[in-house]
Amino acid sequence: DDLTCQICQLPARDPQQTMCCGKVYCRSCINRMFPPSLPYFPLHHHSYPLSLSLHSSSNCPNCRGNIQYFPDKASDRRIKELKVKCDNHKNGCKWEQELAQLEEHL
Numbered sequence: 001d002d003l004t005c006q007i008c009q010l011p012a013r014d015p016q017q018t019m020c021c022g023k024v025y026c027r028s029c030i031n032r033m034f035p036p037s038l039p040y041f042p043l044h045h046h047s048y049p050l051s052l053s054l055h056s057s058s059n060c061p062n063c064r065g066n067i068q069y070f071p072d073k074a075s076d077r078r079i080k081e082l083k084v085k086c087d088n089h090k091n092g093c094k095w096e097q098e099l100a101q102l103e104e105h106l
Contacts, residue, residue: 003079005029006062011079011099017072020065024075034058034067 005012007029014027080100086093
């Protein structure tokens with residue numbers, strides 16, 4: 001679905017969306033496949049991750065367009081709202097809540 005990383009096929013962790021086709025990837029997956037050429041740029045006195053430079057020749061694995069991506073906060077919120085079971089559910093734990101609360105539980 002639209003929250004699944006196109007590389008690892010799991011719900012995207014720290015989701016990044018491509019500008020060319022709007023597909024979502026884990027930040028670690030897309031950075032491993034396409035390491036950023038410049039790590040940061042200043043914007044409003046903060047540092048934000050920069051995708052590949054605009055002159056990159058790397059192509060999107062989905063649409064083959066020029067790969068540029070940005071943090072996808074909307075997908076991140078939706079992923080954190082997904083209902084998940086505890087990692088120990090096979091051992092009898094009945095906890096089932098939103099993914100955002102899993103770390104608190106463990």
